[in-house]
Amino acid sequence: MKKIVAMMLAAVMVLMLFAGCGAVPATNDGGNKPAEADAEKEDAGDEAEAESSDLPKVTVEVICGSVPSETESIQAAISEITKEYGFVVELLPIEIGNAATQLNLLLSGGDDTLDIYTTIGVTYNTVVNNGQALELTDLLKDYEAEMKTALTESVYNSGYLSGKLYGVGRLLDQASTPCYSIRADIAEQYGYKNGDKIDLDILTELFAKIRADYPDIPLIGPNNGQPNIGDSRVDALNNKLGVLGNYGQDETVIDYYSSDYFKELCGYFEKWRDAGYYMSDILNVADTPSDYIAAGKCFGCFASHFSAEMNGIWSTSNFGCDVASLQIYEDATAVSPGAYFCINPACKNPDKAATMLYLMATNADIVNLMINGIEGQDYIVLDDGSATFVEGKDTASTGWALGFSWANLNSSISIPFNYPADYYKQMLDANASAKQSKAFGCQFDLTSVADEVSACTNVVNKYFNALEGGAVEDYTATLDAFIEELKASGIDKIVECKQQQLDAFLGK
Amino acid sequence: MNNNPALKKKNRFLVYLRQTWPLYLMMVPGLAYLFINNYLPMFGLQFAFKKINYTTGVWKSPWVGLSNFTYLFKTADVYEAFRNTILYNLVFLVLGHALALFVAILLEQCMGRTFKLYQTLILLPFLLSASVIAYLAFAFLSSDNGFLNNTILKMFGKDPITWYSKPKYWPYILTFIHIWKSIGYSSILYYATLIGIDKSYYEAAVLDGASVPQQIRHITLPLLKTTIITLVIMQIGRMFYSDFGLFYQVPMNNGMLYSTTNTIDTYVYRGLMEINDVGRSSAAGFLQSVLGFILVLTTNLIVRKVDRDSALF
Known part of the structure; x- marks a missing residue:
């Protein structure tokens, strides 16, 4: 009897060990959402779910400060629009503080938990180099003209790396x-x-x-x-x-x-x-x-x-x-856009994801839902055409991730939130009037000088903030030491590497 | 009667197995855990020699030889990081164990309620996260509002010190914080062995007129020797690792302090933040563990030469 009990206990313990290693369920509901969002899904998402369960799903990353509670209702509203394009949307909120870590994990697993992501927290060149971004050149062919109009040609073209498009540049302030x-x-x-x-x-x-x-x-x-x-x-x-x-x-x-x-x-x-x-x-x-x-x-x-x-x-x-x-x-x-929107190579429906990218660049309703949420519920529109909080609410009590318009592909077609109504017009004007860098659109690949970049990054960390923050005693000596250590760490090789790529870009 | 010795041996083994199989069965979960947690990740060691491409997958990513390691041998800063890592670990090893032993012996002397109180007090810092400790330290060291500058130094009539721009103080600060944080835990390990020592040794010693220091020297320490050696060898394996929280968070990633706070882990972290290269960071981890492995083997070899029974294997 004792032996049987011992055997059963041992079996249970072994099974428990493996319980954590199970495959990710196909619904992707595992782990990434707070319990309340799941609970809400029961009542809010039921109808949408029933009609659209057979449509393919595109999962889009949403940058937020802390995971918002209304994700379900907003993704249902977006899916209402995308249904006519033959797919539904799932939003995957990622907190800005964890974006780098979470993205790295999501993109290295080789599964399709995430279809569309932004290179916030990771760099465009790196994800392309690591094979974490799907080539979009052909996928976006049909949408190209319209997207170029929406995002400007220079921004769209800046996504090309050696003649191939892997990401769509974000339209935001280019000159700061x-x-x-x-x-x-x-x-x-x-x-x-x-x-x-x-x-x-x-x-x-x-x-x-x-x-x-x-x-x-x-x-x-x-x-x-x-x-x-x-x-x-x-x-x-x-x-x-x-x-x-x-x-x-x-x-x-x-x-x-x-x-x-x-x-x-x-x-x-x-x-x-x-x-x-x-x-x-x-x-x-x-x-x-x-x-x-x-x-x-x-x-x-x-x-x-x-x-x-x-x-x-x-x-x-x-x-x-x-x-x-x-x-x-x-x-x-x-300067070149600070972030690019890419498709995960593990994505099961790349053509639908490409359509979603197109909509994120051109469809004001979708963009506005993604940035400001649902009118009346998350924001109200004032007489001058700008948006603000619903009476009595603030960032913390609103159920959507407000204040992250900059993390979207084309915020310029959304309603300015707590900004003057002509905010985005001013932004686009500022882009146009700033001096356009000669390197706008040139994507530098620093793989060949990665050792030097890591060494120089350490040197910059050591001196830059201290100099800028008035925390060094002898400025002349510290600046000299800084420059000298950068030289010893191979800054010249990085400069040379960038120069070669710039020359090639400029067609020299 | 079967006289075939091989068969007899087999029979004996079967009898042995029949008697003991539940024990082996009970070992299975532990072994499974060990395998999953400690052996499976070793497949990841290959990352150190590859240029990872996620589209083709890790297995099919191209081999790149030792090129992921080169950045660890290029600049003066890396040598500084290696030096700091080893020196800090040596100090932590010697001072940490000596003090932990001392505290364990003290703990054993006090009984009853006071023991619980002391134990809780010295264990508490071990449970704090590095960020909390960083701000506790800042409360002491802040130039304007810090306790040290405002109270202690003032009391002695000394000028305030800008702690966060003077690297020379940090070896002491970090050692102090490390000991303060870790001593509660390591002393418990010693204490557990101490209470296992047969009290009759001490009674006999008292009858013979031995003083407390004599009892410690002639009974406690010799009986603790194996524990001390085991713990020391285990820590030597981590000689090239550093507590990231202690060296990154506590000095608040302050550039001016790198000369005394940069360790291998913080160097690699800072250097690769931008490039985000799994191959290179695995290379650093690979190097740390291989060097640690060699050190453990060597130490154990020396211990075995000196005193066979105390060796780990």
Whole structure:
């Protein structure tokens, strides 16, 4: 008797071990959704499910801050539209903080949990190199003309890698200009208002004036954990290891960190450090601008946006007080899209997924559902044509992932949310008026210099934030050491590699 | 009567099996776990020698020889990372075990309710996540509001120190944090052996007039020797690994501190964040485990030479 019990126990234990290794169920409901979403499916999704169960399904990644509760009803609404194209849509919310990890896992499994994804958290070139993106050249042939009109030709063409299309470029602001955001009342006191153009000398003078009146309050706080002082005078060519100077108009790739651009900036960093304008421990504190600006703990921070004025408007609605953003450089450089929309090679219905990509670029209803959710339930439209929260709701209490319009393929055809009604028009104008980088659309493949990239990335991590955050003692010596270590780590090889590819791109 | 010795042996084996098979059966789940968790992943070692292509799959991805390893031998920063990893591990090994032993002996001396209290207090840090510890450390080390600058240094009339830009202090800070965090757990391992020691040894020693230090030196330590050696050998296998949370989160990925906080794991993480190359990161893991494996074998060999009974295998 004892033996039988022991045997059964042992068998049960062995089975339990294997329980976790089961195949992913075909419905893809396993693991990725919160329990509440599943529960909701019972009542909300039932009807749609019944009619459309035999249609193929396309799963689309949705970037969000935290997994929203209304995914089911929104994907049902989108599926209503896509049904006439012969498929239904499933949305797969992925939290922005986990995007890189989750995408890597989803794309390396070789299963079709995810059909359409965005290269947010991963780089376009890498997924193509790893064989994680399906070739789209032929799949999108029929839609090409319309998509080019919707996204602009240069954005669409930037997805080509050695003559083959693997992803569709996102239409968003292509040129971002650094600005200094400061509490509007303080700016006003010294004669500045939101959207004014300044330069670094004027800014340094402004700092000095404010410091004289408010000796105890720091002027530069962290934004996203860094000082985040951008430089729109160069095209960073993805990673700032090898850049194009003169607003992307040069055709010679240079090392940014040993260039005069960076040297000049370091001069300002040093001045600001000497005068004590930085918040102390700027590289370590967990404060965000919304914590310290309204609270008066620090007056401002640096940010980047296609328009300083719009940045001020965005900051005002996010930081809890009126904010003025002052534009630092005269011009901005329009660079290749920062994200591409790709199809997972494991996708079972690539042609349907391609249709979905087309709809995401051109169908305003679908785009609006994906960005703002359902009217009346997630947002309301104001008289001027812009959208805002439903009365009494905010980001946390709304059931859809608001505030992630930038993670969509073509947000320009959606209703601007908490922005002026002409926001997207301004964005497109800014794209058009910025200097177009010579390298726009050139996809750099750094596989051959991967060792150098990893070594240089470490060196940049070591010095860049410290220099930018006023945290080094001897600027001249540190900058020299920085440049020297980059040289030793092979920055020249990266520059050369980019140069060759740029030359080929420009048809030299 | 069967006199064939081979058959007799077989019979004996069958009898043995008939008596003991439930024990073997009970071993199956453990073995299965060991196989799935520790042996199956070894197939992944091939990643280190391949250029992974997800479309064709891992098995069909092309072999690239040792090219995934080259980045680990190129720059001065990598040597610094190797040096830091090994030095920190040596300090953790010696100091960690000595202090854990000391605490275990102290714990054994106190009985009853106080024991529970002390044990809970020293074990608590072990349960904290690295991010929490990072902010606890920041509460001490922040230049403006930190406890050290505001209270302790002030008390002694010293100038405040910008801790997060002075790498020279970090070996001490990280060692302190590591010991504080890990001592509760490692001392329990020793304590478990300690309470297994027959009390009559001590009673006999007391009768002979041995003092407490003498009891520790002549009874406790010799009886703990095997445990100490086992734990040390096991830790030596992790000589080339580092606690990522401790070295990445606690110094808050601060560039100015890399010279004393960069380890192999953080170097690889920072370097590959951008390229996102599975082959290269596997190469680093491969190197770490092979080097650790060699160290374990060597240490065990030496131990076996010196004292056969204490060797692990």
